[in-house]
Amino acid sequence: MNKKKVLVAFIACSILISIILIMAIKPTIKVNENIVLGETTAERTKNKPSTFVTEQIKETAEDAQVATELNEEVTMKGLIDSTENIAIVRIISLDSSSAKFDPVVGNTYGKLLINSVVKGNLKEGEIVDYAALGGYLTIAEWEQYQPAAANEKRDFLREQSGIKLNKEESYIHLQFEDNIDVEEGKTYIAYMNYNSEMGKYEITGFADGLMELSIEKEQKRVSPINIDSQKVMIKNNHTGEYESLESYTEKVKSNM
Amino acid sequence: MSKIKKNISCLILFFIIVSISSCAFAMTPTYTHAIRYSRGVGNTCYYVDSSASFFTSSINSAANNWVHTDYGANPIYMTAVSSTKASHMDIYAGYLLDKYNNTNAYTTIWTSSATQLYFNGTSNYYYAEIVLNRNNMTANTENTSTVTHEMGHCFGLDDWTYAYSIMCSPKSERKVTRVQQCDNDTVNYLY
Secondary structure: OHHHHHHHHHHHHHHHHHHHHHHHOOOOOOOOOOOOOOOOHHHHOOOOOEEOOOHHHHHHOEEEEEEEEEOOOOOHHHHHHOOOEEEEEEEEEEEEEEOOOOOOOOEEEEEEEEEEEEEOOOOOOOEEEEEEEOEEEEHHHHHOOOOHHHHHHHHHHHHHOOOOOOOOOOEEEEEEOOOOOOOOOOEEEEEEEEEOOOOEEEEOOHHHOEEEEOOOOOOOOOOOOOOOOOOOEEEOOOOOOEEEHHHHHHHHHHOO | OHHHHHHHHHHHHHHHHHHHHHHHHHOOOOOEOOOOEOOOOOOEEEEEOHHHHHHHHHHHHHHHHHHOOOOOOOOOOEEEEOOOOOOOEEEEEEOOOHHHOOEEEEEEEEOOOOOEEOOOOOOOEOEEEEEEEOOOOOOHHHHHHHHHHHHHHHHOEOOEOOOOOOOEOHHHOOOOOOOOHHHHHHHHHHO
C-alpha cells in the first residue's frame, strides 16, 4: 500500500513539475526589430513609406520632358516672398496622380511629414497632404485635359504604327526640365502654398521649390529626425552641385 | 640665315594649324539639343489650332523669319496646313494656371508612334507641339519673338544665354526679336 502511495505521489509530482517546466519555457518568437512588443499592426505600419509607382510602371512609362520659356529669372527672394511655407519634409507616400489641376505635367498626391520649419505655421511632426508637380500619370488621365486635335493625332499615329494602347494601364512620366520627382522615404526642402481647391499643400517654385537632402531613404517608418545641417547637403537641381544645408538655410533666412 | 628662315616657316605653319583648328571648333555650335526633326526641315508643315488663332499673324511672321533670315540660305521651308495628321509642328494656346505666370510658352517633342521624348535624349522626333500661354502673350512683337524662339526648339536649337540669339530666353535678357546669324548657322549645322 505504501508503495502504491509513493508511486502515485511520484507520478503526480512529475506531472506537476512537467507542467511548471512547460509554462516556464517560452517559445522562441522571431521579433522583427521594428516591432515594439505590444504594438498593434496599425501602429507598426504607420508612416511606412509607400508608393503607387511600381517598378513595372517606372520601366514601361513613356519618359517626357517639357521645355519652357521663362519671362524672368526666378530669384530666391521672389520665391520666398511668394511662398507661405518652407520646411524640411519627409515623403511618406505617393498615393495617386492627376492632370485635373495641371494639364501640362500633372500632379502627384500623397502625404508628407514636416520634419522642421523654416518659414510658416506648419508644425514639426505634422503630417499633411501634398501635391507635387509632375510624376507618373495614366495616358487616359493626362489626355483628358489635352486639346482634342492633339489627342486625335496621337490616336492616328498609334494606329498607323500598329500600336494598340490600353490608355488606362499605360503610363507617361512627365516633368519639367530640371524638376525632380518626389520619392517615398526621401527628405527634401520644400516650398509650399496651401491650395484650397485641391485641399492640399502644393509644392511650388519648380526646380527651386523642391530639393533633395543627402539623407538616406527611409525604408521602415517615416518619423522626425535630427538633422546636422553642417553635414547634410542639399542638391541644386539646375547645376547638380551640392552645398551644406546650413549654408542654404542661412541664405533663405537672410532673404526672408 | 637659313636657320632663321626655317624658324619663321615653322612659326607660320604653327599659326596656320592653330587658326584652322580654331575655325573648326567655332563652326560647331554648342547650343543644340542632342536631337532634331527626323523628317528634316525641307517642308516643315505647321498647324495652327483654333485655340491659337489669336496668334496666327505672329505665327506666320515667325515661320517666314525662319525661312527668310537676313543671313543667307538655310534648308527650312515652312507651309501652313489645316490638319495635324502629317504636320511637323502643331501650335495650340491656352490660359495656363497662375503658377505658370512666368512662362510664355512650352514645347514638347514626339515620335511617329506618338511617344513623347526628352530633349536631351537620343532619338530624333517626328513632330513637335508648341503651347502658347494666353495669360502672358499680349503684345505682337513679343508674341512673334516668343513663337520664333519656340520654333527654334522645334528645329533642335536649345536655350542659350547669348543675348543676341533668338534662342536666348527673356529671363536671360534677350536683345533680339528675329533669327540671327548664329541661329541660322546652327540650323545649317543641324540639317
